[in-house]
Amino acid sequence: MTERLETQILIPGTGGVAQAAALLRAGGLVSFPTETVYGLGADAANDRAVARVFEAKGRPHFNPLIAHVPDVEAVEQIALLGGVARDLAQAFWPGPMTLVLPIREGAELSRLVSAGLPTVAVRIPAHPVAQKLLKAVGRPVVAPSANPSGRISPTTAQHVVSNLGDRIEAVLDGGPCEVGIESTIIGFDPKRTLLRPGGLPREAIEAALGSPLATRDETADINAPGQMTSHYAPDARVRLDVKTPRPGERLLGFGPVDAEWNLSPGGDLVEAAANLFRMLHEMDRAGDAPIAVSPIPDTGLGRAINDRLHRAAAPR
Structure with a gap:
């Protein structure tokens, strides 16, 4: 039986x-x-420690994790960063973007992080608390969203405590997350591909590249986080693009x-992204009646919002 823990709440300004x-x-x-959602950190x-992340979340081991580091120098200790990937790193890091890169030979990473793939997903978060923590740890930290696998992502410390409070040692409470939706993931094998829409709009990345991104084939094998068909789901059933609720x-x-x-x-799509998971958590607590969702434009951050909602509405 998994040991039940008493989770500490740590405050950044008081030695947390x-x-x-x-x-x-x-x-x-x-x-x-982080600026996106609360992550579940492990060395x-x-x-x-990485195996405990999968256990705490109930996450399938074939689903890779994102390694979080404080700067580009730390990225280069575990991954090969060159060409277009380096250009994107210079343009958007620190920030809500994850790059899937070849693992550097000899990198000190658990094989569980990459799910056995030759690539690793890496991000430099912009949140000041995350930055201080990563610098203090001095090594890469995996940090998938701190929620049971497939359920609503957390944007406050209380969301984490409610869902994982007896499975982890501590929560570092840095207040509500500003972006409120997970990072955008970009891969490069063989083409520059949007693997998961997220907190950095596709349009901004394509403007920086000067060319369009390819779109992932949803029938392809999972090669980055956030690609499970059913994900981000509340207890209630979800119906989309509704103008008149039943x-x-x-x-x-x-x-x-x-x-x-x-x-x-x-x-405002920025406001909507920041509110999405918080409101789904509130609706979950308020009851189990079905949820109907108004149409949301599929542009900018709307793509990431709709991606999360389509996965929340998928058959379970």
Whole structure:
């Protein structure tokens, strides 16, 4: 039987970062904030710690993890960063972008991180608390979203405690996440490909590249996080692109619609992304009646929002 833990709440300004770093170096699991969502951190070189991440989340071992580091120098210790990937790194890191890169020979990474693939997903988060923690740890930290696999991602420390509070050592509470939706993932084998839409809009990446990104074939094997068909799901069933809810449905609105939960009454996609997981958590706590979701434009951050909602609505 898995040991039940009493999760500590650590505060960054009162020694919490140093405590969190010590726990991670000792093989513990610590959730911490990034600008996207709260991650479930573990030492990426520690096989047992990484295995505990999969166990705590109930995550399939064929689903790779993202290694988080504080700067490009740390990226180059574990991965080969060159060409177009380096250009994107210079343009968008630190920030909500993950690059899938060839693993450097001799990199100190658990094989579990890459799910046995020859590539590793890497990100440099911009959140100041994440930056301080990663520098204090001094080694790569895996940090998938700190929630049970397939369920709603956490954007506050309380979301983490509610879902994983007896499975991890600590949560470093840095307040609500600003972006509120996971990072955009880009791969390069063989073409520059959008593997997962996220907090950095596709349009911004394509503008920096001067050319369009290829789109991942959804029937292909999983080669990056966030590609499971059913994911980000609340307890309630979800129906999309709804203009008029059915009797008994609760509306998750967008734009000028009358709804108790409205992602952005003004139709702002940045605001909607920041509110998405928080409102799904609130609706989950409020009951299990079906959720109907207003149509959301499939541009900019709308692509990432719709990606999460389509996976939340998928058969389970």
